[in-house]
Amino acid sequence: MSAVRLLLVPLALCVMHAWLCHGACVEVDSDTEAVAGEGFKLSCISCKMRGEVPAVASVEWHFMAEGESEFVHIYSYGNMYGVITDLERFGDRLDWNGSKNTLDLQDGSIYILNVTYNDTGTYRCHFDRTLTFPSYEFQTNATKFITLNVVGKATRGMASILSEVMMYVSIIGLQLWLVVEMVYCYRKIAAAGEEALRESAAEYLAIASESKDNCAGVAVAE
Structure with a gap:
């Protein structure tokens, strides 16, 4: 039974490492060119430095x-609920x-429906995050800027190509x-098995030696 336990412990650690890797967060820059009349995703990702620490975050878009010369508040998301705050310009577009069914937001992306030339400009995405540690809370924030250009026909820019390359490299x-x-887990399991x-x-x-000695003692006694 002890041998089985020794084998199960490193195996469980290996599975946990694989799960953490699968849930990894990668910050990829947003595309910056949209086509008029089509939809467009404004990507905004802010990864936590400590993925195992629970957190609550909200996202504001300007x-x-x-x-x-001034930013206007257009969208707010928090407590799993989003609100368009600039109805005159964006209506219901x-x-x-971004992240769904969680208060721990890391992807704060939004989607623009039916892009128009008036959507050309600079977008600001702001994360407010509260990290919850066992004895205290820590406030942190992150801000990202996206300069969007609206065109009549799609062209693939260098920024898009570099973003895609960086994503695959990550x-x-x-x-x-x-x-x-x-490999590390396999070696640990093999070493534990040999031990x-x-x-x-x-x-x-x-046990065999002790049994042999006992048998010899019984023979002498007889």
Whole structure:
């Protein structure tokens, strides 16, 4: 039974490492070119430095149109509920496209329906996050800016290509990390198995030796 427990402990650790890797957060920059008349996702991702720490976050979006000098609040999301705050400009054209069914937001993206040329400008995405530790809470925030250009026909810019390349590099890096962790876990399991077998063999030899001595004692007594 002890040998089985020794094998199960590193295996459980290996599974946990794999789960953490699967849930990894990667900050990918948003595309910056939208096509008039189509939908467009404004990506805004803010990863926690400590993924195991529970947190509650809210996201605020602001917009400064091309030629203007001040930002206007356009969208707010918190407590799993989103509100469009600039109905005159965006009406019902904004929709939440980030983290769902959780208060612990890391993806604060929104989606613009039926993009118009008036949507050209700079968007500001602001995260307010409260990290909950065992004995205290810690407030943190992050702000990202996206300069959007609306065109009549889609063209693939260098920023989009670089973002896609960085995304694939990050995914490959995470997969390599997972392979290293699995090899490490396998070696730990193998070492634990060999140790358990040595202990079992030593225990068996000790019992066999003791039985032999007992039999010899009984023979002499007879």
